Amino acid sequence: MTKAHTIEGKVVLIAGGAKNLGGLIARDLAEHGAKAVVIHYNTQASKADAEATAAAVEKAGAKAHVIQADLTTAGAVAKLFEDAVAAAGRPDIAINTVGKVLKKPMVDISEAEYDEMTAVNSKAAFFFLKEAGKHVNDNGKVCTLVTSLLGAFTPFYSSYAGTKAPVEHFTRAAAKEFGARGISVTAVGPGPMDTSFFYPAEGADAVAYHKTAAALSPFSKTGLTDIEDVVPFLRHLVSDGWWITGQTILINGGYTTK
Known part of the structure; x- marks a missing residue:
């Protein structure tokens, strides 16, 4: 692995990193x-989590910077990158994990709900990529979190x-x-993950189904996609896996495929 494709010494920006x-x-x-x-968080509700993550980052030997922002406007995303550069320098790695889930029949979704979902899941992602293209260093790495439901x-x-x-x-x-x-x-695109992001949208029957839906569910701690099993793949993509580009990788134990 060349120095350009290591993590050592690099500046990282994580949207939704709390x-x-x-x-x-x-x-x-x-x-x-x-x-x-640089650890971004959305609202005051995530501030304590962001600070705890920052403390863990510092303990591991890296500098940590915490930034709050609602990323549903282009200006807010641009300011996030500007603030990150001011705090830590130009990022080498930019990762966007921001997302919002809504489980609801299409005929019941309001225009306001649709607009909010679009702002969080599409618009924020687009402008994150735009600003990454302007601010990430040459030989950098950019990754966005999507969902295995795309398959x-x-x-x-x-x-x-x-x-x-x-x-x-x-x-x-x-x-x-x-x-x-x-x-x-x-x-x-991870499968349904054992996190606080997953459970509020799902009823008990759906949770039980998702815990058995992946081919490798019997070998997961929870039956779901464990975040500990996703992180090594993402680490690979932003380091010596740099030759993989322009692709969506589903990491889900055989929950869905394309």
């Missing part, structure tokens, strides 16, 4: 030698998977446009 998968990614990359990790034929998630789906093309386009600078751009 807790769950984003928080574990922040800790993991710090433990693998990142110089600085599913299922009801009730139209506004969730549907507003994550454009990120696949955003990823391909960004990979082409940024490739001349050695920047790789990927998307990662």
Whole structure:
């Protein structure tokens, strides 16, 4: 692995880095030698989690910086990158884990709900990629979290998977446009994860189904996708897996496939 494709000494920006998968990614990359990790969180409700993650990052030997922002406007995303650069320097690795789930029949989804889902899952992702293209260093790595439901034929998630789906093309386009600078751009689609993000949207029957739906469910701690099993793949994509670009990788133990 060349120095350009290691994590050691690199500056990392993680949108949605306070807790769950984003928080574990922040800790993991710090433990693998990142110089600085910028941890974004959305609202005051996540502030304590962001600070706890920052403390863990510092304990691992990296500098931690915490930034709050609602990323549903282009200006807010631009300011996040500007603030991150001011705090830690230009990022080498930019990861967007921001997302919102809504499980609801299509006929019951309001225009306001659709607009909110689009703002969080599509618009924020687009402008994160745009700003990454402007601010990430040459030979950098950019990754966006999507969902394994992009490989599913299922009801009730139209506004969730549907507003994550454009990120696949955003990823391909960004990979082409940024490739001349050695920047790789990927998307990662985990299966339903054992986190606080998953359970509020699901009833008991659905939770029970998801815990048995993956081919490897019997070998998971919970039957779901454990975040500890996702992080090594993402670490690979933002380091020596740089040759993978423009692709969406489903990491789900055989929950869905394309």
